[in-house]
Amino acid sequence: METRVVFHIDFDYFYAQCEETRSPELKSKPVCVCVFSDRGGDSGAIATANYTARKYGVKSGIPITFAKKRLEERSDAVFLPVDFDFYSEISEKAMEIMKNNADIFEYVGRDEAYLDVTERVGGNFEKASHLAQQIKNTIREKIKLSCSIGISPNKLISKIASDYQKPDGLTVVSPEKVEAFLDPLKIRTIPGIGKKTEEKFLEMKLETIQDLKKIDIFTLNKYFGRKTGSYIYNSARGIDNEPVKKRDARIQYSKITTLKKDSKDYEFLLENILELCKEVHEVVRKNNQMFKSVGIHFVQSDLTSKSKSRMLRSPTSNIEELEKTADQLLKEALENQTITVRRLGVKVSELSEIQGQSDITSYF
Ligand code: DGT
Ligand code: CA
Ligand code: CA
Numbered sequence: 001m002e003t004r005v006v007f008h009i010d011f012d013y014f015y016a017q018c019e020e021t022r023s024p025e026l027k028s029k030p031v032c033v034c035v036f037s038d039r040g041g042d043s044g045a046i047a048t049a050n051y052t053a054r055k056y057g058v059k060s061g062i063p064i065t066f067a068k069k070r071l072e073e074r075s076d077a078v079f080l081p082v083d084f085d086f087y088s089e090i091s092e093k094a095m096e097i098m099k100n101n102a103d104i105f106e107y108v109g110r111d112e113a114y115l116d117v118t119e120r121v122g123g124n125f126e127k128a129s130h131l132a133q134q135i136k137n138t139i140r141e142k143i144k145l146s147c148s149i150g151i152s153p154n155k156l157i158s159k160i161a162s163d164y165q166k167p168d169g170l171t172v173v174s175p176e177k178v179e180a181f182l183d184p185l186k187i188r189t190i191p192g193i194g195k196k197t198e199e200k201f202l203e204m205k206l207e208t209i210q211d212l213k214k215i216d217i218f219t220l221n222k223y224f225g226r227k228t229g230s231y232i233y234n235s236a237r238g239i240d241n242e243p244v245k246k247r248d249a250r251i252q253y254s255k256i257t258t259l260k261k262d263s264k265d266y267e268f269l270l271e272n273i274l275e276l277c278k279e280v281h282e283v284v285r286k287n288n289q290m291f292k293s294v295g296i297h298f299v300q301s302d303l304t305s306k307s308k309s310r311m312l313r314s315p316t317s318n319i320e321e322l323e324k325t326a327d328q329l330l331k332e333a334l335e336n337q338t339i340t341v342r343r344l345g346v347k348v349s350e351l352s353e354i355q356g357q358s359d360i361t362s363y364f
Contacts, residue, residue: 003175005128006244007115008150008158009098009135011091012167014111016050018087019080021144030056030077034064042068047082051167094145095249096287097138101131107249112162114155116244125151125174132170152178156240160189178238183210190235197224212236253289254297254347255279262301262340266330269344273326276346281319284348290315292350294325296333299343308333315352322348 011017015033020026030053036044042064049058049067056074058067064079071077091110099105102115121127132149139145148169150161157178161171173181187209188198200223206212213236221229234240255276263269273296284291295309308329312321326346 002118003123004116004153004244005118005121005123005125006152006155006158007102007117007128007132007135008155008162009113009115009147010149010162010166011094011111011145011147013048013050013054015048015082015087016053017145018083018090020050021090022086026050026078028052028076030058030071030074032058032064032067032071032077032079033082034067034079035082036064053077090143090145092249094139094143094147097142098135101135104244104246106244106247114158114244125172129170129172132172136168136170154238154240155242155244156191156235157182157238159191160185163189182236182238183208185209187212190232192228192231209236248351251351252347252349253280253283253287253291253351254295254345255283256297256299256343256345258343259341262342264334264337264340266334269330269334269341270327272344273330273346274323276344277319277323277326280346280348281317281322284317284351288354289351290317290354291322291348292316292352293348294322294329295347295349296326296329297345297347298333298341299345301340301342303342304339306333309347309349311350315350317354322346 016031019031019033031050032053033047033049034044035047036042044064046058046060046062046064046067048060053067053071056070058070068077068079087110095107095113098113098115101120102117103119104116106114108114117128117131121131128151132151136147136149139147146168148162148166148171150158150164150171150173152158152161152173153175157173161173161181162169164171185208186198187193187201187206188195190209201207201212204215206215212232217230217233220233223229224232257272257276259269259272291312292315293309293311295307298306300306310325310329312325316322
């Protein structure tokens with residue numbers, strides 16, 4: 001197999017950094033993003049914290065009360081509730097930049113992705129390093145976000161490398177440097193190896209990946225089963241043949257609006273539905289997508305919800321078809337509707353990419 005060039009990109013302290021982008025005055029303060037539980041008060045956990053807060057021992061998963069205690073001396077510490085919609089919005093924009101710079105783009109989660117760039121850099125790691133720097137610069141300029149990038153011949157090593165110099169890191173592990181890079185690392189840095197497995201190895205006096213290579217495949221298989229055994233064996237040697245698979249972030253696009261007044265009047269709701277269709281269509285068009293399912297969503301005056309959706313005969317990117325279907329769904333939803341509607345939404349799903357069309361505008 002030819003040598004691949006694979007990036008793993010991971011945003012730094014993601015939720016907390018998103019909060020910093022909309023309130024730059026937070027940058028100098030310890031920032032904790034919290035998932036408050038519905039029990040009220042300070043019950044709940046820390047989703048993430050910026051690096052200033054981390055200096056005080058605050059990290060993902062600890063109770064909010066612990067974090068407050070650890071930050072007691074920092075009267076400027078800020079505790080914010082999570083705002084997933086906002087983080088998704090930022091994520092989408094950044095993912096778009098990455099996607100434009102990849103031969104194959106694989107979305108992993110809101111804050112990370114793999115890029116196969118083998119072709120566009122001609123397998124050259126120096127060119128790859130420049131490309132990564134450009135991506136970092138663009139994301140910083142346009143979205144005010146820092147990220148860390150790992151570059152190597154496969155997903156496994158790139159994932160480890162992106163975490164190697166955080167925040168704002170760029171770590172290049174070219175094929176001839178793989179062994180020197182991995183050998184001194186703790187066994188725990190191999191993705192999927194947790195505390196328990198690490199302890200097992202420590203009992204055997206094995207601490208680093210170099211140590212781990214002393215264990216033969218049969219012993220590993222005996223301890224962990226064949227699948228995990230061979231994964232650990234290969235990982236220690238930097239072997240990973242998993243391809244970067246084309247995967248998009250979006251499984252749907254939706255827009256929702258709070259109506260000027262609560263209503264169940266067809267004409268009034270239709271007017272709003274058509275406006276939402278326009279907005280949804282705009283995003284779909286920009287992302288070069290087609291959809292096969294259309295849905296509408298009510299949040300009613302008593303805050304209960306109601307949804308309806310319909311599968312189309314074939315994928316389309318046509319706005320008339322979107323409007324017509326949404327209109328039908330609205331009529332159906334309003335049959336024996338007693339309660340008024342407060343918020344109204346339109347979504348499209350079952351997305352597919354428009355392929356092989358040089359001029360995409362001809363589709364619309
Ligand atoms: P880093 O180390 O600079 O990449 O920091 P993060 O915060 O980006 O950490 P990462 O990449 O592990 O996770 C990405 C986001 O996922 C993070 O901003 C918040 C969320 N997250 C991570 N761990 C937890 C957790 O234990 N609980 C909750 N609720 N959310 C979490
Ligand atoms: Ca991250
Ligand atoms: Ca991550």
